Amino acid sequence: MSTATATFPQKHYLNDPPGLKSWLFTLDHKRIGLMYFFAIMFFFTIGGILAMLIRLELLTPQGDFFQSGDTYNQMFTLHGAIMIFLFIIPSIPAALGNFVLPLMLGAKDVAFPRLNLASFYIYVVGSIFCIYSIVTGAVDTGWTFYTPYSTSTTTSVVSMTSGVFVLGFSSILTGLNFIVTVHKLRAPGLTWFKLPLFVWGLYATAIIQILATPVLAITLLLLILERTLGIGIFDPALGGDPVLYQHFFWFYSHPAVYIMILPGMGIISETVSVFSHKKIFGYKFIAFSSLGIAFVSFLVWGHHMFTSGQSELAAMIFSFLTFFVGIPSGIKVFNWVTTMYKGNISLEAPMLYTLSFLFLFCIGGFTGIFLGALSVDVHLHDTYFVVAHFHYVMMGGTVMAFLAGVHYWWPKIWGRMYSEFWAAIAAFLIFVGFNMTFFTQFVLGSQGMPRRYYTYLDQYQPLHGFSSIGSWVLGLGFLIMAFYLVGSLFKGKIAGNNPWGALSWEWSTTSPPPHHNFETVPEMTHGFYDYDTVLVNEHGEKVYKEEPVSV
Amino acid sequence: MSTVAQDASHPEYLAHHFSDIEQQKESAKLGMWIFLATEILTFGGLFCAYAVFRAWFPEMFHDAHKVLDLRLGTINTIVLIASSFTVVYAIYCIQRNNRTGTVINLALTLLFAATFMVIKYFEYSHKIHVGQLPGHFYFYDGLEGTNPHLFFGIYFAMTGLHGVHVLIGMGLITWVMIGTLKGRFSSEYYVPVEMVGLFWHLVDMVWIFLFPLFYLIG
Numbered sequence: 001m002s003t004a005t006a007t008f009p010q011k012h013y014l015n016d017p018p019g020l021k022s023w024l025f026t027l028d029h030k031r032i033g034l035m036y037f038f039a040i041m042f043f044f045t046i047g048g049i050l051a052m053l054i055r056l057e058l059l060t061p062q063g064d065f066f067q068s069g070d071t072y073n074q075m076f077t078l079h080g081a082i083m084i085f086l087f088i089i090p091s092i093p094a095a096l097g098n099f100v101l102p103l104m105l106g107a108k109d110v111a112f113p114r115l116n117l118a119s120f121y122i123y124v125v126g127s128i129f130c131i132y133s134i135v136t137g138a139v140d141t142g143w144t145f146y147t148p149y150s151t152s153t154t155t156s157v158v159s160m161t162s163g164v165f166v167l168g169f170s171s172i173l174t175g176l177n178f179i180v181t182v183h184k185l186r187a188p189g190l191t192w193f194k195l196p197l198f199v200w201g202l203y204a205t206a207i208i209q210i211l212a213t214p215v216l217a218i219t220l221l222l223l224i225l226e227r228t229l230g231i232g233i234f235d236p237a238l239g240g241d242p243v244l245y246q247h248f249f250w251f252y253s254h255p256a257v258y259i260m261i262l263p264g265m266g267i268i269s270e271t272v273s274v275f276s277h278k279k280i281f282g283y284k285f286i287a288f289s290s291l292g293i294a295f296v297s298f299l300v301w302g303h304h305m306f307t308s309g310q311s312e313l314a315a316m317i318f319s320f321l322t323f324f325v326g327i328p329s330g331i332k333v334f335n336w337v338t339t340m341y342k343g344n345i346s347l348e349a350p351m352l353y354t355l356s357f358l359f360l361f362c363i364g365g366f367t368g369i370f371l372g373a374l375s376v377d378v379h380l381h382d383t384y385f386v387v388a389h390f391h392y393v394m395m396g397g398t399v400m401a402f403l404a405g406v407h408y409w410w411p412k413i414w415g416r417m418y419s420e421f422w423a424a425i426a427a428f429l430i431f432v433g434f435n436m437t438f439f440t441q442f443v444l445g446s447q448g449m450p451r452r453y454y455t456y457l458d459q460y461q462p463l464h465g466f467s468s469i470g471s472w473v474l475g476l477g478f479l480i481m482a483f484y485l486v487g488s489l490f491k492g493k494i495a496g497n498n499p500w501g502a503l504s505w506e507w508s509t510t511s512p513p514p515h516h517n518f519e520t521v522p523e524m525t526h527g528f529y530d531y532d533t534v535l536v537n538e539h540g541e542k543v544y545k546e547e548p549v550s551v
Numbered sequence: 552m553s554t555v556a557q558d559a560s561h562p563e564y565l566a567h568h569f570s571d572i573e574q575q576k577e578s579a580k581l582g583m584w585i586f587l588a589t590e591i592l593t594f595g596g597l598f599c600a601y602a603v604f605r606a607w608f609p610e611m612f613h614d615a616h617k618v619l620d621l622r623l624g625t626i627n628t629i630v631l632i633a634s635s636f637t638v639v640y641a642i643y644c645i646q647r648n649n650r651t652g653t654v655i656n657l658a659l660t661l662l663f664a665a666t667f668m669v670i671k672y673f674e675y676s677h678k679i680h681v682g683q684l685p686g687h688f689y690f691y692d693g694l695e696g697t698n699p700h701l702f703f704g705i706y707f708a709m710t711g712l713h714g715v716h717v718l719i720g721m722g723l724i725t726w727v728m729i730g731t732l733k734g735r736f737s738s739e740y741y742v743p744v745e746m747v748g749l750f751w752h753l754v755d756m757v758w759i760f761l762f763p764l765f766y767l768i769g
Contacts, residue, residue: 106569111578167746176585184578185568214589218596222708231704232688238686239698244603248596 006496006540012512027113028211028515032120033098039123040095041186043086048478055437055471058464061456072454073140074155080143085164086127088398089256092263094123094174095211096405097202099413103177103506103513104196106187106522109152114158119173122166129163132156144249147234147242151226156225161220163278168213168220171259175209178202187505189524196504196528197286201266204290207298208262216252219245243309250301258297260288260394262363264401265332268357271404272336273501273529275351276343279531282335287330306377311392315374322372329365348500349423353404356431360396364389367442372494382452385445391438403430403481410485411499415511416492420486429477436470501536504528520536564740576742583746587753590716594757597709601764604649604701614694615702616682616768623674624766627667628758634663638724638748646742650731653744657728660751664721671714678703706765713761714756725746 013030054075057066066072098116102109110116133139133156141150141157150157182203186195223245225231232238234245251465265286268525273280280286302318310318336358345351367389370376380386411417440463441449449460456464498507505522506513526534526542535543562572569575605612637659642654682690685704727744730736736744 112582113566113568115582121639172589176582176589179585180578180582183581184574210585210589211592214592215596218593218712222596222600225685225704225708229688231708232698232701233604233704233708235686239608239701241603244600248599517653 001473006150006494008494008513008549009510009514011514012510014414014512016515025117026107026313027117027144029098029102029110029113029116030413030513032116032515033095033100035120036090036098036123037095039120039127040087040091040107043082044091044129047079047087048475050075051084051214052471052475054079055468058453059468060454061458061464063455063462069454070140071317073142073452074138077142078134081130081139081160081164082444083394084143084256084260085167086130086485088260088394089152089167090123090174091260091402092267092398092405093178093202093205094170096267096402097178097198097263098174098226100506101181101199101202102185103412103509103517104199104504105177105181105185106190106505106518107181107185107515108518110177111185111211112177114196116174116177119170120176122170122173125337126163126165126167126170129159133160133163140177143255145220145223146249147223147226147245148236150223157275158224161223165220166223168217171209172213175213178206179210179484182206184462187521187524193284193287194527195287195450196208197280197290198263198266200287200290201263201269204294205259205262205266205293208259212252212255212259212298215248216256219248219252220537222248243305246305246308247301250304251298252447253303254301255294255297257390257393258293261294264357264398264405265290267401267405267408268336268354269332269351270504271354271408272339273531274408274500275348275354276345277501277531277542278339278341278343279527279532280335281338282331283529286335289331291333292328293325296321298326300325300372303372303377306374307381314469319374319377325372326365326369331332333362333365347424348407348420349418349427350404350500351410352424352427352431353400353407356427356434357397357404360392360400360431360434364392364394367392381447382450383445383452384441387451388438388441392452393440396434396438397498403427406485408500409490409506410512411495412506412511414489414492415495416488417495418488418492419484422480426477426480426484429473429480433470433473433475433477437467437474438470440464440467440470472477496540498536498540503530503534503536503542543548562740564735572740579742579746583749587749590753595710596707597705597712598760598764601705604705608697608701611694611696611699612702613769614696615699616765618691618693619706619766620674620677621766623670624762627670628762630663630666630670631755631758634660634667637663637754639750642741642745642748645731645736645744646738650734650736652732653736654728657724657731661721661724662726664717664724666716667716668721671710671717704725709761710765713754713757716757720747720751723750737751742764 013028022034026032054072056397057064057072057075063069063072065387098110136159137146137156139155139157139160140155141153141155145157145161182195182199222231222233226240230238233240234242236242262395269280269286296395300318300322302314306315306319337534367385371380371386371389407418407423444460444463446466447460449456495511497509497511499511500507503526505518505528508522509518526544533545535545537543554661565572565575569578586609637656640658641653643662644650644656678684682688682691682702684690684700685707689700689703692701727736727747730743
């Protein structure tokens with residue numbers, strides 16, 4: 001729907017004010033979001049390379065180029081820690097959310113712009129700690145830093161956990177900023193139930209960020225004290241309890257799983273409506289199910305500990321509560337699918353990733369129910385089934401949603417379109433490669449292949465080999481994406497304000513937006529999902545239909 | 552909000568992205584309360600650890616608490632409650648444009664906080680001297696019972712984190728005191744004074760819980 005007459009604005013947030021210094025000290029949420037974007041993509045690349053190395057090692061049953069299990073342990077630990085703490089947790093909220101949230105609210109900025117910049121630099125400091133840890137011997141505990149191993153291993157646990165501790169503050173401050181922004185900076189007329197659903201997703205995420213992350217902070221602090229002073233709280237030899245560490249850790253880290261997925265669900269709620277050209281189905285159900293997931297997320301941490309010496313009663317209660325997560329998640333999926341029903345679906349890249357998300361998230365979600373069931377979990381615990389499950393949710397869910405968001409807002413961020421042709425090829429390769437890599441791992445896990453081993457029995461070779469080949473397809477998809485996205489910055493077609501014909505406010509300003517976001521404060525002339533009554537024509541003007549189109 | 556006004560309706564202390572001072576003030580308050588919630592959860596982890604170990608070793612906790620100096624603990628509690636009062640009075644004064652009163656009360660708050668830290672220093676140095684310490688460092692032999700070092704581990708973790716908060720609070724109070732002296736705050740605009748006050752109340756409140764949990768067991 002982009003117009004032939006679209007022009008590129010002369011002054012926009014990318015060049016106004018000019019100069020490197022104006023970027024480093026910027027208080028503009030759009031620039032901070034973009035700096036986050038580059039930082040997380042840097043770590044995504046590193047984490048991805050590590051994953052490729054792990055898959056390469058697992059191509060054959062014997063140890064190939066990792067000469068010892070220790071190196072392999074460090075590889076998967078770094079892959080996990082980098083992907084979780086440095087990429088996926090900040091990915092959607094801090095990068096895309098930062099850019100889009102004030103635009104969606106019709107605001108000039110987030111509530112605390114200085115704090116926003118501070119949380120970016122806190123992220124940078126935290127990542128430097130993590131890099132320092134990698135350079136000085138890395139960590140081989142797994143990203144969960146379980147005691148007692150994490151207090152006895154000789155690797156650089158303290159610097160890595162200090163890094164994660166610092167990163168936690170970045171996450172808390174972003175969450176705090178977003179909550180206040182949503183409460184206090186909505187433009188006149190924008191009431192709660194008119195908010196775009198991405199805002200609801202970010203809001204629910206922010207609640208988890210501020211309530212769960214402090215507990216991680218204190219847990220890691222105690223772990224550091226345990227390692228440096230031998231405080232004894234997690235050490236059975238001193239009367240402490242290593243299982244207590246697991247309780248503390250998962251009290252944060254299970255909600256953190258929803259920090260990762262909820263903003264992704266928010267993106268899907270936008271794209272599914274925009275690219276089906278149809279009003280979102282069940283707005284309030286989607287909004288409240290985000291809050292529902294946030295609430296339930298605090299009550300299920302014990303399902304990580306079914307085999308860790310937790311009482312049977314506690315395990316049963318946690319198992320039961322875990323099933324509850326399925327309800328709000330199911331509500332969302334049904335509403336998205338119903339939104340698509342009889343819609344006028346167009347298959348641009350954001351929609352391709354949205355469809356990938358729906359497909360993969362369902363598999364990830366359902367296998368989560370398997371693992372939440374006590375008897376099944378005892379069999380599948382610490383096997384590749386678990387690995388496949390959380391990759392389906394984290395990568396198949398969050399990363400697909402992130403890619404949908406990146407492609408959806410790319411024209412807004414840069415003012416230029418990417419190549420739809422290459423995007424479709426990359427999306428196809430990523431979808432196929434992902435399933436090749438990880439679906440095999442469900443089978444491997446159910447056959448008894450344990451996690452975290454760099455050698456394995458010959459009988460698993462065909463599936464492991466297939467999985468490794470899948471990882472190359474996946475890597476190729478991302479490589480193509482990197483090329484066409486970077487290429488679009490130089491050769492991309494000028495996007496115009498509203499290339500998708502979307503109705504939320506970020507599309508009513510120029511692409512890229514001006515420094516102050518809007519020339520005039522936008523007004524509520526229609527709902528953000530009123531695709532049945534409002535049509536954006538090829539000149540970017542809104543045409544109001546007399547009667548809603550019945551479906 | 553439709554134009555970027557630079558006139559009297561948009562004073563210097565009003566950030567550009569807020570439409571009026573009320574919106575800015577409300578945002579700051581909400582932000583501060585959320586931050587306090589995160590603080591409570593941070594301490595919450597430690598309170599949880601305390602509960603677990605006290606439930607496991609009730610007698611050891613009871614015995615170990617006797618070596619703490621109840622007198623010093625009580626003085627510190629009174630000192631902190633007094634400092635809460637002076638910080639409230641400082642806000643009361645700035646609301647009435649009484650900058651001298653604000654500065655005096657903030658100075659008193661600082662004095663109380665410093666008293667607290669000095670007393671804490673004496674308590675700590677005594678414990679370090681006699682070996683009432685966490686984990687491997689424990690060498691005190693006046694206590695029977697299982698794992699008394701755990702009591703001191705949690706004691707040092709909790710009072711230590713609290714002490715860090717007192718120090719941060721002192722820094723913040725100094726900051727708003729200088730701001731008041733420079734005339735940055737008035738009855739029109741005193742959000743930072745109020746926010747620092749809120750933070751200081753949290754620091755007090757945590758101590759109100761720590762005091763009975765460590766000094767008044769049994």
